[in-house]
Amino acid sequence: MHRILLVFLSCFVPAVAFGQVPFPQLPQPVTMYSFEDKDWTIEPTTTVKKAPYHAPTPTTIPGARVIKTMELKALLESNKEIVVIDVLGSKERKSIPGAFWMPGAGDGQFYGAEKSRFAAALDKITEGDKNRPLVFLCWNSECWLSYNASLHAIEAGYKDIIWYRGGTEAWTGANLDWKRPERINW
Numbered sequence: 001m002h003r004i005l006l007v008f009l010s011c012f013v014p015a016v017a018f019g020q021v022p023f024p025q026l027p028q029p030v031t032m033y034s035f036e037d038k039d040w041t042i043e044p045t046t047t048v049k050k051a052p053y054h055a056p057t058p059t060t061i062p063g064a065r066v067i068k069t070m071e072l073k074a075l076l077e078s079n080k081e082i083v084v085i086d087v088l089g090s091k092e093r094k095s096i097p098g099a100f101w102m103p104g105a106g107d108g109q110f111y112g113a114e115k116s117r118f119a120a121a122l123d124k125i126t127e128g129d130k131n132r133p134l135v136f137l138c139w140n141s142e143c144w145l146s147y148n149a150s151l152h153a154i155e156a157g158y159k160d161i162i163w164y165r166g167g168t169e170a171w172t173g174a175n176l177d178w179k180r181p182e183r184i185n186w
Contacts, residue, residue, distance in 0.1 A: 020160045021082065021133045023067060024074035033069050033173035035141050036166025048148040050108035056142050057165060063154045064161035069170045072096075072135065072162075081132060083125055086168070086181055087149045088138040094178040095168055096137070100125055101181035106138060106145025110152055119156040121186035126158075133160040140169035 040056035046063070049055075060066060067075065076082055076098070086095040089103040105118055126132040134153055138146040150163045164170075172178070 019131050020065070021075070021079055023065075023071050024078055026070055026074060030068060030070050031174070032166075033170035034166055036068055036170040038141055046151065048108045048110065048151050049144040053106070053108070053144040053148075054142055055144060057144055057147055059165070061147060061150055061161075061163050064150045064163050066165050067135065067162050069164075069166050069174045069176075072164055073174070073176060079133070082135060083132055084135045084137065084164075085125070085149065085184075086137055087145045088143070088168070089145070093181060093183075095181040096171055097177050097179040099137075099179075099181040101183045102149070102186060103183075105152065105186070106136075106147070106149040108144070108148055115152070115156070117186045118152055121184050122153060122156060122158065125184065130157050131159050133162060134158055135162040135164050137164035137167045137171075140167045141165045143167060 037059070039059050042056050042058045044058040044060045044062055084096050084099040085105065086093060086099045086101045087103065087106040093101050095101060102121060107114070110118070122134070126134070136146040136149045136153065146163060146167065150161045153161050
C-alpha cells in the first residue's frame with residue numbers, strides 16, 4: 001500500500017504542483033514506436049532550430065514534457081481538454097484524431113508578426129486558457145518543427161506544453177487511427 005502511494009505521489013504531485021495534466025500510468029514495459037525514444041545525444045536547447053528541420057532531435061525540451069505514443073493515446077482517452085496541434089507542412093495531412101493542423105507553426109524564423117498570429121491562433125483554440133495542455137507533433141523524432149512550435153508556445157505564455165517527439169510516424173507504427181485534422185489558418 002505504501003509503495004502504491006509513493007508511486008502515485010511521485011508521479012502525480014509534480015504535475016499538479018506545476019499545474020500540468022498528469023500522464024496516465026501504463027503497465028510496464030511500454031512499447032516504443034519509430035525511434036520515439038532514440039537518443040542521438042543532441043543537447044536540448046531553448047533556441048529554435050532554423051532550416052533544415054529534418055535532423056535528430058534531443059530527448060527532452062526545456063520548459064515542456066515529452067510524451068510517448070501509448071501515453072498520449074491513454075491521455076487523449078482520459079482527458080478531453082487536451083489540445084493536439086500538428087505543425088508539419090504539406091498540401092494535405094492526416095493526423096491524430098481531433099488534432100488541429102497549423103502548418104508553418106514550427107518555423108525557425110518567427111518574428112513579431114508571426115509570434116502575434118501564432119499566439120492569437122492558440123488563444124482561439126484554447127479559448128484563452130494558457131493552462132490548457134497543448135501537445136505538439138510533426139512527422140517523427142527527426143523533425144524539429146514540433147520542438148520549435150513547443151518553444152514558441154512556451155514563449156507565448158502557455159504553461160503545460162507536451163512534445164510528442166514520435167509524431168505521426170510513431171502513431172502509425174502503433175497502428176492507431178488517423179483523421180483529417182482541422183486546418184487553422186493563422
